[in-house]
Amino acid sequence: MGKVIVIDDNVVYCDYVGNLLAKEGIAIEKIYSFAAAKKALSAVRSDEIVLSDFRFPDGDGIELLRLMCETGHRNPFFIMTDYDEVPTAVRSMKSGADDYISKRKLEDELLPVIRNLLKRKSLANTNGENIFQRESEAFQFIDRRIRLVASTNISVLILGENGTGKEHIAEKIHRLSDRANKPFVAVDCGLLSASLAASTLFGHEKGAFTGATDNKAGYFRESDGGTLFLDEVGNLPMEVQQMLLRAIQSKTYRSVGGSQDKVADIRIIAATNEDLKKAVEEKRFRQDLYYRIQEFVIELPPLRKCREDILPLAKFFIDKMNTELNKSVSGLDEEATERLQLYNWPGNVRELRQTIQTAVLMTGNGMITTETLGLPEEVVYANSDFSLIDDEIQKERIIKALKQADGNKRQAARLLGISPPTLYKKLEQYNIQ
Template identity: 40%
Template sequence: MKHILLIEDDLTYSRIVKTFLEKNGYSVETCTKVKDAQQILSSKSFDLIIADFRLPDGTGMELLQWSKSKFPQTQVILITHYSDIRIAIKAMKLGAFEYITKPINPDELLATVKESLSAKSTPVEPTPISSPQPKSKDTKIAKGSYVIGSSNEAEKLEKHIQLVAPTDLSVLVLGETGTGKEFVSRRIHDLSTRKNGPFVAIDCGALPKELAGSELFGHVKGAFTGALEHKTGHFESANGGTIFLDEIGNLSYEVQIQLLRAIQERRIRKIGGNKEIQIDVRIIAATNDNLIANSGDGQFREDLYHRLNEFTLQAIPLRRRKEDMEDFTGQFLEESNERLNKSVKTLSPEVWDIFLAYDWPGNLRELRNIIKRAVLLTNGDQVEKDALPEGLYEPNSMSSASFSNSSISQPGELPSPKDYKTQWIEQEKELIQKVLNDTKFNKSKTARILKMDRKTLYSKMEKYGLD
């Protein structure tokens, strides 16, 4: 019997989840705080941790980082509200297996638990090196969820990946949000001579500014307040393999200097340390920002840009590769069926028409999420229109509903302060969404157009669920 530790401070919710999992054959122990969970984990062995993100004495993120340092083999699932999803995605990059959102769907919870426990003992097979044959169905979909595709642009991208992969050149992957820049980077690693080494993916936008240097390069005990033990940084962990630096433009100027030195000298020095450590790491960076423009504004070092940009790849937005829609849809249907224990085989002709007409501002990430949702809502073997979000085929439905559902004042009456606030929130959300779409989700450009800093933009995107 598998043992699960559930950390949830809502006692009613905790009791419901515990009862459900126990009925499905799992042993479940519960607690309500990070500190209590740490004490329990230090005295007993668990196969899986399920933690709410918001806890009375801390966050699920803190527990995740602690548990991964102490018990790296124990899987962690994070429970979030919809407004926490951006944070949850960052947690996954720190080692969480998956996140699930409240209100919890029982089928999704059970599927995620089963998947996490089976993944624990399932080795990841490296992708074999082979020449691309895009017209063969077997080679359109590479292992590790990388879809090659069969459009001309997809063929060109795969050719360039296979060209640069065996080299040790630093690669800069450009592309809009959701275009699969990390999958492109993993594909390079899997086709390289470093494929048996680690692939360490870092979301630079998720690194706290004051701790970014420590996360990347490590620190020694006592280097700063709270440094209670030695820490191995991501560069040292990636030694002999590849480090992927996503959203590289988010690094502070000071950390950029440290990164430039590490690239030039192939050595790092831990924060507070005086010993240099030799590293053998290939660097792949990704961004949806214009780093050259940012260097002109003093936000990004031009010399670092040229060090990172020994070879450039452009991840293709989905609206420019509609020919590959069948390949992507087939892959995502297969993933969703396996995860949700379903057997959906295809999309109805009406759904295909909607997919091909839609602009996909969220690209592959948006397509994957919509298909996962549709599979969950489909009872037969074919996805129908009613399993899709209305915004997919009625772009103005959300804003129309907002106005129709808002309180309408009678002539001569002023709306209540609550109505004013609701309308303001709706209009701000629509404006941010429009600018994000117009800039192809370039967050630096969006922030400049809206005259707000990136931190404020990220906060509002999280608040309105626009990631």
């Protein structure tokens, strides 16, 4: 995925904006002059986003935008403005700018805009091809539920810890639905401030509030005909929850400051790592909205409960990172493999991906070792998915653990949460070779 190019001749402010994005893990490039920006934008890559100040001593943002368009580039282009420049910035949108962002509200407005644009561009570029198909029993069950609900318009609530892949599940539901050729719009509700949430979701009319100098479409309009994914939905302000409930119930919505309802042909998929029932009890989440969004529930287990997925996922990420980082890592050595399988992954698949990314970068070529893997040595707790709880399923669990450990009995015993001598007794008892 490309970077965000920040252009401002105020070096301090340019650094501030760039650092704000960089802290969120977004790749950036900072340009401090109009002349340098003209040169850079004439050769801008198609996957890059431009965030430019409006006024320069020797030109303006409109000229930069026109230069980019003249060279055949149609990159997302955003104007940063001071309050008294808003009317001029609005006029710049007629030249092709995607939007303007007030410098006074930059911390509230910038990250939601950039993050959601990056998500949509990433989805468009991959078309879902790089989403790994997990083969564990738990995810085979989840896959069946996905296929069952995908062809309907039922609202879906996806539950799971941070990093379990809730957005990937939402994307898969969308791709398997009749709306697959329509937009999939992902919104991180945790990034929406209380003052901007309603406008961001439903849009606003000119004059609706101070600074609203033009009409602006929201994510509901953008996802028309497709799917709107509301990640961390529990963070929505109560007044916006009411608006969302009405939109789901009536299939219509009204923009902020608007006087007419607009049709909302949208499929809602929501996700959270929060206990929404508790939020309802504490009056932080509307009960009627809770029942509306959880017509069908998909609950994702943590990675530590699906240990048979760890190695296949790791191998998938190694191949992916080799391509992205131009490395040639061939795999994991035996000790690194064991460490990978026995770690409890509090950050789930997201943590596994980041761990493999760092390991591939540090290794460069050859095999990943425990040193480059960088994980602490720890044992799997006895209450893991492999633990021997029920006599009737012990044999099945032992076979599963042995397969996961590639026949290594010591490692299988650790996965099962038992001692090697106990495992040997069980192997003899069940005549497992």
